[in-house]
Amino acid sequence: MSAVNAMSAVQIDGLQVAAGGRVLLQVDHLRVAPGERVVVVGPNGAGKSTLLRCLSGFAVPSSGRVEVLSRTLAPQALSSPALRALRADVGQVLQGLHLVARLTVLQNTLVGALGRLQGAPAVRSWWHRFPPAEVDAAQQALQAVGLAGRADDRVDRLSGGERQKVAMARLLLQRPLLVLADEPTASLDPAAAQAACALLRQAAESATLISIVHDPALVPLLGSRVLGLRGGLIVFDGPALALDAAVLSGLYGPETAPGAG
Amino acid sequence: MAYAALVLACGVTLWSAGDLNLGRNPWPNLARTLADFAHPSFLDAWWGNPRLEYRSEDGTLLRVEDRRVVERSFLLALARGCWVTLQIATLGSLLAALMALPLALLAARNLGAPRPLAMAARAVLGAARAVHTLVFGLLLVGIVGLGPMAGILAIALHSMGTSGKLQAEAIEALDMAAVDAVRATGAGPLQVFFHGVWPAVLPQWLGSHLYVWEFNIRDSTVLGLIGAGGLGLLISEATSLFQWARLATLLIAVVLLVAAFDALSRHLRQRLL
Numbered sequence: 001m002s003a004v005n006a007m008s009a010v011q012i013d014g015l016q017v018a019a020g021g022r023v024l025l026q027v028d029h030l031r032v033a034p035g036e037r038v039v040v041v042g043p044n045g046a047g048k049s050t051l052l053r054c055l056s057g058f059a060v061p062s063s064g065r066v067e068v069l070s071r072t073l074a075p076q077a078l079s080s081p082a083l084r085a086l087r088a089d090v091g092q093v094l095q096g097l098h099l100v101a102r103l104t105v106l107q108n109t110l111v112g113a114l115g116r117l118q119g120a121p122a123v124r125s126w127w128h129r130f131p132p133a134e135v136d137a138a139q140q141a142l143q144a145v146g147l148a149g150r151a152d153d154r155v156d157r158l159s160g161g162e163r164q165k166v167a168m169a170r171l172l173l174q175r176p177l178l179v180l181a182d183e184p185t186a187s188l189d190p191a192a193a194q195a196a197c198a199l200l201r202q203a204a205e206s207a208t209l210i211s212i213v214h215d216p217a218l219v220p221l222l223g224s225r226v227l228g229l230r231g232g233l234i235v236f237d238g239p240a241l242a243l244d245a246a247v248l249s250g251l252y253g254p255e256t257a258p259g260a261g
Numbered sequence: 262m263a264y265a266a267l268v269l270a271c272g273v274t275l276w277s278a279g280d281l282n283l284g285r286n287p288w289p290n291l292a293r294t295l296a297d298f299a300h301p302s303f304l305d306a307w308w309g310n311p312r313l314e315y316r317s318e319d320g321t322l323l324r325v326e327d328r329r330v331v332e333r334s335f336l337l338a339l340a341r342g343c344w345v346t347l348q349i350a351t352l353g354s355l356l357a358a359l360m361a362l363p364l365a366l367l368a369a370r371n372l373g374a375p376r377p378l379a380m381a382a383r384a385v386l387g388a389a390r391a392v393h394t395l396v397f398g399l400l401l402v403g404i405v406g407l408g409p410m411a412g413i414l415a416i417a418l419h420s421m422g423t424s425g426k427l428q429a430e431a432i433e434a435l436d437m438a439a440v441d442a443v444r445a446t447g448a449g450p451l452q453v454f455f456h457g458v459w460p461a462v463l464p465q466w467l468g469s470h471l472y473v474w475e476f477n478i479r480d481s482t483v484l485g486l487i488g489a490g491g492l493g494l495l496i497s498e499a500t501s502l503f504q505w506a507r508l509a510t511l512l513i514a515v516v517l518l519v520a521a522f523d524a525l526s527r528h529l530r531q532r533l534l
Contacts, residue, residue: 127455
């Protein structure tokens with residue numbers, strides 16, 4: 001932990017991501033300190049998800065340097081085992097949550113432990129056998145999100161809010177050092193969205209948190225620093241308190257409006 | 262338009278080759294066959310002539326047979342044939358599904374297998390699907406000899422193609438985001454398979470397996486024609502001796518077998534999905 005603390009959680013230099021001749025994202029310089037709470041805002045297609053995908057190795061930059069938890073993801077790609085080791089430390093909550101529909105709540109939660117299993121326990125996990133300590137931890141995580149009684153229900157029988165809680169329990173069990181949350185509150189009602197943000201903060205208690213949200217009201221719940229993206233560029237980088245109406249209209253307003261920051 | 266032209270071309274070439282007729286005396290032949298069919302041989306097992314006398318042209322008694330005993334032993338052979346047919350279809354289909362699974366994983370376009378491997382897997386599945394079970398059977402009878410083993414392998418090889426295509430399609434219809442979510446936890450390839458892919462494709466896998474199995478019950482009834490065991494052997498015997506009454510019995514058995522299995526598989530499908 002101390003080695004990670006001494007450096008940045010995320011360090012990006014001269015990053016460019018292009019697809020089909022179009023530049024999706026261009027970040028000249030970005031540093032996120034360990035333990036920082038960053039919220040990324042911006043219109044659809046601004047490159048927010050692409051930024052997060054670069055940090056988890058799901059998107060490969062065309063050029064530039066990306067370091068996550070002091071491991072270099074670009075320009076040299078990590079080997080598959082090293083990438084898996086990194087991902088075990090990076091917790092992700094993706095748009096739409098993405099639980100495995102036919103597995104139970106407990107089985108979906110235990111997916112969070114897969115990355116750290118080695119040797120025989122890793123093989124036993126193929127038929128959903130986990131070390132008792134992990135099962136206990138999973139039960140505790142379900143308790144923490146308020147799903148203790150639903151462990152054996154299949155997730156495709158749950159409501160949207162309950163699925164959200166399963167995704168959070170999975171994240172709690174994973175105990176990541178960096179949490180990437182891509183619209184974790186999508187399709188939740190306002191009360192459930194607030195509860196989800198509280199759970200997300202809890203899951204990322206001792207970690208760095210980078211989240212994408214669309215609702216400005218949720219920004220102060222999730223972070224103290226705001227990154228505003230527009231057209232693949234970071235056009236605002238400042239404290240959450242500075243995110244006022246002028247900045248927002250600069251981000252989401254018509255194309256001709258000058259970007260703030 | 263192109264289709265009408267094709268149909269016309271087929272008709273004209275058939276006619277010009279002189280094959281567009283039904284043989285010399287179709288109606289008497291039809292009548293005789295129907296008359297034999299109307300009296301399926303299994304009835305003889307209960308109501309057959311107990312003293313059927315075979316005489317030569319000059320009237321000497323050649324031999325006497327009890328139709329009931331003969332038919333009962335035939336029915337026993339029929340039951341054995343049904344069992345062998347079921348054996349061939351069941352083991353062949355299972356073998357096919359197991360062989361198809363790794364190929365389907367490689368062939369599915371969304372799992373990102375290395376390109377050459379994916380192309381090779383698709384080529385193998387396509388080739389297996391293109392060659393008919395009977396052709397595989399003929400080849401295999403020459404290799405492993407007469408008997409059900411040739412049938413099982415023939416079914417397995419051909420159905421591997423069908424089964425693999427269905428499985429690959431099931432995998433392609435998968436919710437990739439959920440698979441990515443499992444991958445995002447740092448899970449290894451086999452962990453991703455068992456936690457993200459397998460639970461999601463299991464219903465389709467079972468469904469396609471049942472479908473292929475059902476199909477193979479029908480297919481394996483004719484495999485005996487080429488010496489690969491099962492009901493087909495009895496069918497080829499009956500047809501080459503023009504024993505239409507026995508053929509009627511055999512066809513009734515085939516229909517019952519297939520219908521029974523269809524009902525069973527429908528029931529299983531409803532239970533499993």
